[in-house]
Amino acid sequence: MSVPGKLKPSCSELDLDRPNLEDYLPSGASIQQEPDGNLRLRDLLDISPSLTEAAGAIIDDSFTRCFKSNPPEPWNWNVYLFPLWCFGVVIRYFILFPARVLVLTIGWIIFLSAFIPVHFLLKGHDKLRKNLERCLVELICSFFVASWTGVVKYHGPRPSMRPKQVFVANHTSMIDFIILEQMTAFAVIMQKHPGWVGLLQKTILESVGCIWFNRSEAKDREIVAKKLRDHVVGPDNNPLLIFPEGTCVNNHYTVMFKKGAFELGCSVCPVAIKYNKIFVDAFWNSRKQSFTMHLLQLMTSWAVVCDVWYLEPENIKPGETAIEFAERIRDIISVRAGLKKVPWDGYLKYSRPSPKHRERKQQSFAESMLRRLDEK
Amino acid sequence: MGNTSSMLTQYDIEEVQEHCNHTFSQQEIVSLYQRFCQLDRSGGGFISADEFLSVPEFAVNPLSQRLLKVVDGLNFKEFVKFLSAFSSRASLQQKIEFIFKIYDSDHNGKVTFNDMLDVLRDLTGQFISEQQREQVLTHVLEESGYTKDSSLTISDFMKTLGNSALKMEVEVPVD
Numbered sequence: 001m002s003v004p005g006k007l008k009p010s011c012s013e014l015d016l017d018r019p020n021l022e023d024y025l026p027s028g029a030s031i032q033q034e035p036d037g038n039l040r041l042r043d044l045l046d047i048s049p050s051l052t053e054a055a056g057a058i059i060d061d062s063f064t065r066c067f068k069s070n071p072p073e074p075w076n077w078n079v080y081l082f083p084l085w086c087f088g089v090v091i092r093y094f095i096l097f098p099a100r101v102l103v104l105t106i107g108w109i110i111f112l113s114a115f116i117p118v119h120f121l122l123k124g125h126d127k128l129r130k131n132l133e134r135c136l137v138e139l140i141c142s143f144f145v146a147s148w149t150g151v152v153k154y155h156g157p158r159p160s161m162r163p164k165q166v167f168v169a170n171h172t173s174m175i176d177f178i179i180l181e182q183m184t185a186f187a188v189i190m191q192k193h194p195g196w197v198g199l200l201q202k203t204i205l206e207s208v209g210c211i212w213f214n215r216s217e218a219k220d221r222e223i224v225a226k227k228l229r230d231h232v233v234g235p236d237n238n239p240l241l242i243f244p245e246g247t248c249v250n251n252h253y254t255v256m257f258k259k260g261a262f263e264l265g266c267s268v269c270p271v272a273i274k275y276n277k278i279f280v281d282a283f284w285n286s287r288k289q290s291f292t293m294h295l296l297q298l299m300t301s302w303a304v305v306c307d308v309w310y311l312e313p314e315n316i317k318p319g320e321t322a323i324e325f326a327e328r329i330r331d332i333i334s335v336r337a338g339l340k341k342v343p344w345d346g347y348l349k350y351s352r353p354s355p356k357h358r359e360r361k362q363q364s365f366a367e368s369m370l371r372r373l374d375e376k
Numbered sequence: 377m378g379n380t381s382s383m384l385t386q387y388d389i390e391e392v393q394e395h396c397n398h399t400f401s402q403q404e405i406v407s408l409y410q411r412f413c414q415l416d417r418s419g420g421g422f423i424s425a426d427e428f429l430s431v432p433e434f435a436v437n438p439l440s441q442r443l444l445k446v447v448d449g450l451n452f453k454e455f456v457k458f459l460s461a462f463s464s465r466a467s468l469q470q471k472i473e474f475i476f477k478i479y480d481s482d483h484n485g486k487v488t489f490n491d492m493l494d495v496l497r498d499l500t501g502q503f504i505s506e507q508q509r510e511q512v513l514t515h516v517l518e519e520s521g522y523t524k525d526s527s528l529t530i531s532d533f534m535k536t537l538g539n540s541a542l543k544m545e546v547e548v549p550v551d
Binding site: 039040041042043044045046047048049050051052053054055056057058059060061062063064068287344348352353357358359361362363365366367369370373 | 408411414415417428429430431432433434435436437438439440443447459461462471474475478479492495496499500501502503504508512513515516517519520522533536537540542543544545546548549
């Protein structure tokens with residue numbers, strides 16, 4: 001899977017840009033402790049290593065942990081704080097929330113009344129139209145951030161527009177995109193969403209060059225791969241932003257990066273995003289919540305506090321594979337944002353792991369068994 | 377603020393403890409309950425095979441299909457009971473009985489040559505030929521004084537595994 005894997009027709013859909021688990025996992029699973037000496041009946045009957053591994057996975061596993069919502073500590077835990085907390089609830093739901101809805105509505109009115117004329121009347125002046133639309137998208141994103149009182153600290157130099165660079169960030173929620181977008185109009189690669197989000201994607205965000213795809217469709221992937229390559233070389237295009245995890249993770253862990261972003265042959269600028277859990281958990285658990293509910297949750301909390309670091313651009317080193325490069329970038333982002341790395345593919349939320357991984361375990365068991373049989 | 381653990385009363389916990397012969401502490405049962413609710417995505421009060429397989433670390437286990445026959449559709453009490461063999465408080469006998477049950481697919485108290493061959497097939501997959509597998513199994517059986525036709529009972533398992541250092545413990549994370 002080293003050469004542009006996206007064009008290989010033989011792979012099944014989801015395998016296309018899926019990294020090999022084997023490339024990431026340390027080869028020594030617990031089955032392969034090498035007890036020497038003769039193979040005896042006891043050694044064959046004793047299936048406890050595999051059983052223990054299975055039970056361990058049932059009790060706790062590093063994959064599910066990545067997608068667990070961790071709500072902030074409630075602080076209404078004693079009689080004295082409780083009235084204060086109730087007071088806070090009243091303020092948040094009955095004063096802050098309506099005010100924020102108002103802000104957002106005003107934002108939309110301003111945005112739409114400017115965007116629609118610009119989009120339809122300036123058909124002939126592409127350059128001007130593009131610039132105006134870019135500013136407007138940044139504006140509406142600022143309104144969104146204001147609607148949850150986003151306190152965002154940006155560290156490092158602001159991204160500039162130039163060809164041959166791609167920004168990659170860790171992914172916690174769709175609001176990552178809004179937070180980054182309010183500073184710079186990125187063109188983002190994202191999953192197609194249903195409902196009103198999908199409508200926005202199709203109408204407005206397409207104007208800044210965003211590219212949408214359906215996670216499970218192989219054809220989409222090829223088209224996206226091609227669009228990506230075309231996009232990065234265009235000097236006038238907005239900078240490209242990719243969330244290589246491909247799914248929202250709870251901001252405590254990072255799952256494997258898809259290698260697509262790392263084989264475009266341009267410099268990769270890592271962006272690390274870390275949310276402060278003090279008021280609200282910014283993780284969007286898309287299984288449990290619609291995006292609307294997620295937004296309402298953010299809008300009824302005190303504030304969304306987060307740090308964004310624009311890190312130094314990195315280039316692929318000679319002799320480095322796309323996967324190694326992706327892992328190096330993942331390291332950089334994880335260290336900066338204080339996230340733990342786990343060796344899982346985020347798409348496993350939607351599909352089962354490939355049998356290859358199990359076969360690997362079977363192979364090592366078989367080999368060790370035969371070796372010990374021969375040893376006498 | 378309601379969190380899941382508060383839904384278990386002390387009575388419930390004691391009942392579950394009773395059911396698993398006190399191999400888990402109350403704290404551990406609370407943790408296991410949280411985990412159970414997390415795995416039970418459909419919220420039906422039991423965990424289906426599909427929900428077990430959504431844990432990739434479980435799905436890649438060579439014995440996962442075999443284990444699924446035992447764990448499919450467990451409710452919380454049964455779930456704890458199933459895991460109790462992996463507690464550090466479970467006796468060696470309990471652990472060996474657990475292994476025996478995994479082998480004994482038709483629950484008749486006897487493990488035949490074919491039962492053992494099935495498990496070995498799960499563990500080795502396509503990397504050994506069927507013939508080779510049978511040879512290996514026959515060889516080790518004969519070495520221990522059995523034949524291809526003898527079926528092993530739980531006491532045979534005790535004899536074979538009883539004096540080895542069986543490492544079969546999983547720690548329940550408690551916060």
